[in-house]
Amino acid sequence: MTSKVGIPATWTMTNVEAVSEAILSGSGFPKEFQGDTDGDYPFAKVGDISQVFRAGRKVINSAGNYISEQIRKKINARAFPPGTIVFPKIGEAPRNNYRVINSVEMIFDNNVMGIVPKNELVDKDYLYYYLTTRDFGELAVATAVPSIRKGDVGSIAFPLAPLNEQRRIVSKIEELFSDLDEGEAALRRVQSLLASYRQAVLKAAVTGELTKAWRETNQHRLESGEALLQRILQARREQWNGRGQYQEPQPPDIDELPDLPEGWVWASIDQLFNVYVGSTPSRKEPSYWGGDIPWVSSGEVAFCRISDTKEKITRQGYENSSVKLHPKGTVLLAMIGEGRTRGQAAILDIEACHNQNSASIRVSETDIPPGYIYYLLMYSYEQNRRMGQGGNQPALNGMKIKGLTVPLAPLEEMKEIVNQIEIISSRIDALEIWCKTELARSATLRQSILKAAFSGKLVLQDPGDEPASVLLERIQAARPSPSPSKPTSRTGAKTQPKVQPTLWESS
Incomplete structure (x- = not known):
């Protein structure tokens, strides 16, 4: 009744x-x-x-x-x-x-x-x-x-x-919520294990363990990482059109770096790629904004691929500022922020500019697959964040980014590494989505239990x-x-x- x-x-x-x-x-x-x-x-x-x-x-x-x-x-x-x-x-x-x-x-x-x-x-x-x-x-x-x-x-x-029914309702709520708590705890354990597994895969990738068997089978036909590095350095010398004499990029200090597999070599970002810090057209000029040139904010650099941007600038904004339009395959790295943003990376699937809180690494100007550098930055995320600590506003900068080290594998092996990571990552992604879906379902179920409880339908x-x-x-x-x-x-x-x-x- x-x-x-x-x-x-x-x-x-x-x-x-x-x-x-x-x-x-x-x-x-x-x-x-x-x-x-x-x-x-x-x-x-x-x-x-x-x-x-x-x-x-x-x-x-x-x-x-x-x-x-x-x-x-x-x-x-x-x-x-x-x-x-x-x-x-x-x-x-x-x-x-x-x-x-x-x-x-x-x-x-x-x-x-x-x-x-x-x-x-x-x-x-x-x-x-x-x-x-x-x-x-x-x-x-x-x-x-x-x-x-x-x-x-x-x-x-x-x-x-x-009053007695209130107590029966509370008892039933806590019984059902206890079951949900156990299920949610199990899902969070799975999420933690997946995060650890993803990091383990990335570590295996950048240390050569992931492709060890593939490398042993294909070693005879691979151009070494050292040969690739020299080829890239020579191309950069020949393509130099800046002011003054060309300055050789700084190699990494390898004294404290671990040994690499045969055919690999340590290189620096500075040796391999052109690096640029972004900028922002004046916000005081409305005519600079609302155009059709994609402009990436650092908040959008969140371990993802970027195919569109929240804001766009006009041709006038582009021509009257120091922004640069970067090609597809550029890897962006967020430099500033106390939160999770600093150290995150993204791959441009479009030509785009970006703000001064991130840096662009023009990987696609070389033969190196952008995904390799992207996954390397994902693996070294916490280490890179520590590099940006200190000062009033924790930040990376262009010089620090140029000094980042890259375990340079043979070109074909880097492509294989990216391929294997993406196969494994797709499976991890599917499981992570399932966990999130089940956690959301559990939260909805809690609300359903409470709705039944306070409409008199949970207990007799x-x-x-x-x-x-x-x-x-x-x-x-x-x-x-x-x-x-x-x-x-x-x-x-x-x-x-x-x-x-x-x-x-x-x-």
Whole structure:
């Protein structure tokens, strides 16, 4: 039997305020009291909440900072009782929908809000799981610094089930979620193994192990890497048309480099290829933008092949700046950034320019397959990133890129290496896509479980349970009436609370 609002007849619709002892805001945390790792109270910040939530846990019981009872009194900080549901309330953090339950008495900073459940009316875990279906990012008031108000949290519509049924629902949710957790953990282990396997393949490729058998079979017909290097150097001398006398590129220092297979040789990027740093036409000139010349930003250099770009420049922008148009087969390398961008590479499948935060390695001006250099840069990604550390903004530069070392194999062997990597990579890619698909399916299944839970369809109703409406009335009758809400505008009018869809309704 179901009521008009789509919940069982023994349930009732109320709001979060009605099932809460209090909705609390955190306390200010002066810097002079921060840094202690021992004390009477954990003092948690948004980062502590984020760390717990992102680790797949719902319970927080420690923090990066602790304070004593004496300091708590001195700064007038309020401790949240165990069982409080806490979440970020200010800035962009609410959009991440982090929320956890503290299992010990804790203090939270003033960027955090907490809901203290009425335990005789609502199971804290039942309320917690319901709140995970709400998008708190949409709840934040759009001001210069977005923030969540207590009134908007309190007005969230809430389907209250009989207390015993709440506990059965929580038990069933956690049983099903436990199964999903195990499956997701297995998928993530597979993802980790695939990443390790990909790196192992790349290492085997650039050390000659991948093509060892092929090389032994074809050694008699291969031009050596040394002969190829000399041929490239001679071609560059003959094609020189720059200013002044041609300067021989710098060879690598091989004293500390490992031995290579017979027929291979160490070379530098500078010896093999022309390298250019990009540039950006003036943003102040609208006529320079919106044309038909592809222009690559460093964010697009993400271990991929580039066949189109987000932005394009005009012929006027091209002619009035120092940008260069690079041929197909050029390998781009991102030079700047603290995030994952620095050190990533891409292959141009089109002619394109690029910005000053990346460098172009014109591999296609030689016979060397661009894929070989691309996979070499993929293999050495972490090492190249370390080269760019230091300074206010970690970065590679043109000189560092020219100095990168290349284990130069015979030309035909490099082609075979690329071929074998791509065969193996296609299999790895397929498995990685399968893992992502299954993880997304698991996330969708979680939402389906929650949808069933809070519409009364996850567990059976027990006729012997006290109806939620009766329980709510009894609890309210036994408590003093709350004081009226304070006016929230200068006119004294109350603002209308926001009605928030569940995540499954908004998806």
